[in-house]
Amino acid sequence: MPKRALAQKRPFLLASIAAALAFYYLRAGPYPDVILIPLKGSAVALLAIYAWLRHMSQDARLLAIMLVLAALGDMALEFYSGVAAVIFFGHHVVALMLYLRHRRERLAPSQKATVVALLLLTPAIAWLLPADPAGREQALIYGFSLGGMAASAWASSFPRYRVGAGAVLFLLAHMLLIAEFGPLEGNEIPRIFAWPVYYLGQLLIVTGIAQTLRKRDPELRLVK
Template identity: 65%
Template sequence: MPKRALYEKRPWLLASIAVALAFYYLRAGPMPELYLLPLKGAAVGLLAIYAFMRHSSADARLLVWVMAFGALGDMVLMIDMEVAGWLFFGGHLLAMALYLRHRPAHLTRSRKIVAVALLLVTPLMCWLLPADRGVASSFGLYGLAMGGMAAAAWASDFPRYRVGAGAVLFVISHCLWIAGMGPLSGSMAQDIFVWPVYYLGQFLICTGVIQTLRKRRPELRVVH
């Protein structure tokens, strides 16, 4: 157990969790969801600040941009789906660059299989799920970037059950969201699961990367 309380040692994480929960519950109330845009963006935006404040390496700064693109995508998604898609797409490319900088010397067969499955199955699912076949190719292209991000995370030397699992949760959340335009149209599954699964994925990615960097490069730690 840390000597200091979470609110003293990890204030940005605690604030991020609080904001994420607030958005999840407030959007079910009478307030229009559009008014909650700053709250939605702040959840992952605060993770970006956490990453910036905890480590000063180039990898940490790259992670800051990944989280920042995610926060912007979260807000823009409620206004313009296409622009939001490009923001997430850019975030995936930056995340891939980060993970590929941390390739292990050797990959087990099981990790290779999962990575290849993520790379191939994700774009296929994103292509199959929309009922409007006119947008299927765009979602498939997005799924290729998202699957590449998840595959690179799973195959990196970051903790598999933190960063890799977080990337998989990110994929699941976005596939659920896309399914809302297809087989899950009208279902409550989107409202119930997409946000918490997505946020948990981002939280695991951010904390997993930063904690690993702080262990490997302690001289670049930032104490806040």
């Protein structure tokens, strides 16, 4: 029997992709924030629903929670970056909890080097980016949480070139946003690239984790 279409098998995943694309293209038009902000938040919120419905394990619940926090952070970014940073800090903490529950037993030397680089270079670069010295302490703290999240994802037993790569894309997108307060202030690069890089990272993370959880514990699947 032929496989069902994506819209039939994973409607929330398809709806999430559609919302992400719609936000990216509609934000350039004359549409008010009352439409664009919920549309932006719905892209990752729909990924949270997808994760919740794919598996009934505690890990899947943690994944859904971290995605809900990310969706709230996405919306907060549109009106106050300070609030968004606090929300995303919470996202990183939950993500760290999830990834540490699935630590890889052994890491190759190159993998260890990548983990150390993500953990240490991320806060160092984040501290250097803001032009205003008053914002560097906050950037440093946020950089530690961001680097810790990406490093733990890379060191986890989840597929490295989906979940690990997705976390690195997440990191790169947020570094672009931090750079808006420094070398990229007034530049169109963050506006053009931050959202698609970020969303692709989230998409890789959620599909990689969901697929892995279903393979490891098929009895806890909620839907086929």
